[in-house]
Amino acid sequence: MCPLWILTTTLCLLSKFTVSTRELLPTPPLPLLPLPSFSQLKWQQREIIMFFHFGVNTFTDSEWGTGHENPAIFDPVGLDANQWVSAAVNAGVSLVILTAKHHDGFCLWPSKYTRHSVSSSPWKNGNGDVVRELVTAAKAAGIDAGLYLSPWDRHDRRYGRDLPYGSIREIWFDGAKGSNAPNMSYYFTDWFAMVKALQASINIFSDAGPDVRWVGGETGSAGSTCWSTINRTSLSIGNATIVDYLNTGDPKGTDWLPPECDVSIRAGWFWHKSQSPKKLSELLEIYYNSVGRNCLLLLNVPPNSTGLISETDVHRLREFRAAIDTIFSTNLAEKCFIKASSQRGGKGGGFGPENVLDGDHLWTYWAPRDDEDVKEHWIEIRGFGAEAGEGLRFNVIRIQEAIGLGQRIKRHEIYVNGKRVAKGTTVGYKRLYRLEGGMVQGQVVRIRVRESKGVPLISSIGLHFDPFWHPNGQQLT
Numbered sequence: 001m002c003p004l005w006i007l008t009t010t011l012c013l014l015s016k017f018t019v020s021t022r023e024l025l026p027t028p029p030l031p032l033l034p035l036p037s038f039s040q041l042k043w044q045q046r047e048i049i050m051f052f053h054f055g056v057n058t059f060t061d062s063e064w065g066t067g068h069e070n071p072a073i074f075d076p077v078g079l080d081a082n083q084w085v086s087a088a089v090n091a092g093v094s095l096v097i098l099t100a101k102h103h104d105g106f107c108l109w110p111s112k113y114t115r116h117s118v119s120s121s122p123w124k125n126g127n128g129d130v131v132r133e134l135v136t137a138a139k140a141a142g143i144d145a146g147l148y149l150s151p152w153d154r155h156d157r158r159y160g161r162d163l164p165y166g167s168i169r170e171i172w173f174d175g176a177k178g179s180n181a182p183n184m185s186y187y188f189t190d191w192f193a194m195v196k197a198l199q200a201s202i203n204i205f206s207d208a209g210p211d212v213r214w215v216g217g218e219t220g221s222a223g224s225t226c227w228s229t230i231n232r233t234s235l236s237i238g239n240a241t242i243v244d245y246l247n248t249g250d251p252k253g254t255d256w257l258p259p260e261c262d263v264s265i266r267a268g269w270f271w272h273k274s275q276s277p278k279k280l281s282e283l284l285e286i287y288y289n290s291v292g293r294n295c296l297l298l299l300n301v302p303p304n305s306t307g308l309i310s311e312t313d314v315h316r317l318r319e320f321r322a323a324i325d326t327i328f329s330t331n332l333a334e335k336c337f338i339k340a341s342s343q344r345g346g347k348g349g350g351f352g353p354e355n356v357l358d359g360d361h362l363w364t365y366w367a368p369r370d371d372e373d374v375k376e377h378w379i380e381i382r383g384f385g386a387e388a389g390e391g392l393r394f395n396v397i398r399i400q401e402a403i404g405l406g407q408r409i410k411r412h413e414i415y416v417n418g419k420r421v422a423k424g425t426t427v428g429y430k431r432l433y434r435l436e437g438g439m440v441q442g443q444v445v446r447i448r449v450r451e452s453k454g455v456p457l458i459s460s461i462g463l464h465f466d467p468f469w470h471p472n473g474q475q476l477t
Contacts, residue, residue, distance in 0.1 A: 026345025032406030034256040049095040051300035057270040065104025067154030071120035079307025081137035091317040097146035105155030146170030151186045173206040208235035209257045216243035220263030220286035222293040225425040229253030261290035264300035271302040277316040292432030332463040340379040342369040361460040365402035381445040391441035398462035411451040416442035
């Protein structure tokens, strides 16, 4: 039997050790509301998703159909949804969205509620289902599918979906309506509730969310200030007066409603024989102004009248993905020293600046001390050859916040060798700067957070070289 004094002494020592251990482990910073849901975080990490605008407009060389088209014109004899999905996968896309019904009302699935659908077309003798084929192809390739539905119906106000297609990751409600259209009220609240009841994990897109908001334009560009937070009570679908608010978001917003930038690889949304895909330089500009400004990029690639993605578009998508990989596959900062103005919990506390160079861009982060007397924080990257005068060659700087704990940074500046090379407001999931002066060669890069909501939490920093960026005719070698 253990003597009482030994037992008492042991318990005291264990108690003391436990308290000491707790004192050594700093608590993580408190979340800053509102916060993203799990499905919103997964959506944001996709970075680029793909749109397929396809329907009767593909065969009439139009963008907005009248609703009076003869279904007999819809006959994509070579339709191959696997080819569409393959083009998406090769572009690094993990979610594709199909215009199941555009403004003309023509349904790409056989609906029992209307004859204005594929069931009245010669394609597959009226037995085809484009939605089914796309969802099946996406599942086989291991990516997700989504659907676009336009409440505005120029053929028939009634429409429905009577076939189950399995898990759908995003549903896209278009708020567009022609100026001469009847003044019809849409039951968005009821529709949203029905969608969530059928699949709780889905993300619903519209001008007013509730999960993803429109960025307010169709150029693929977010505001230079872009908050994921906004007040949903200030939003309404189809309201042209709120586009600026949608574009920038609201630092005092009570709802997490991140923006989605939609743009087409061509001038139009539907395929037109006379059009060609945008240049690679244009697509990269769109990438920097969307993904690089805390948005997700929804890139439309329209199948042609044969039912295939045109080879010119497939080629441009390959170029686009290869360029992104070339730019961001190497992070020069990974081979550097890193230090910060302060560190929560001190050295070894788990919130050190080294976290910004690991592979986790979401849940590991640098957190400075929560000191009310300190109004400004900084983190610095210094090359190993800095003392010898060697410099890092780069022209792109990447900053990412730990948005799982809220969006915080309101104003920041970037210095190379003491000279300011960039300044901005929000960061969010990802902020990218292509330096206006072109390539720089420097030893010390310092990011100064001038203003933030609570302490800033930076999850990742990158220094990259973009060989496709030629400001003012500068040629990079």
